[in-house]
Amino acid sequence: MEKNSFHACATCVNFNTQKRKDGMYYFCSRLGYETKPDYQFNCWTPKEQVVRLMEKRKGENLG
Structure with missing residues (x-):
């Protein structure tokens, strides 16, 4: 699985x-x-601006 x-x-x-x-x-x-900004949990739901940035970077890597 890709990180x-x-x-x-x-x-x-x-x-x-x-x-x-x-x-x-x-x-x-x-x-x-309580948590920390860099902690990770499996229930992660990214903020909308993060979703857009991930999609943009995915598109850059494809083409």
Whole structure:
């Protein structure tokens, strides 16, 4: 299986951030717990702009 360089929590529609006094807090609204921008889970659903970029890069690689 080909590795997807876009696959990370930060590119998922369920990735959320909160700025707190002690720093940034990253969490997944789908899974319901804290995560990190570069973590990967199988439930990944890319944001629309990420889907467009993946399609663009796929087209560049084909032709």
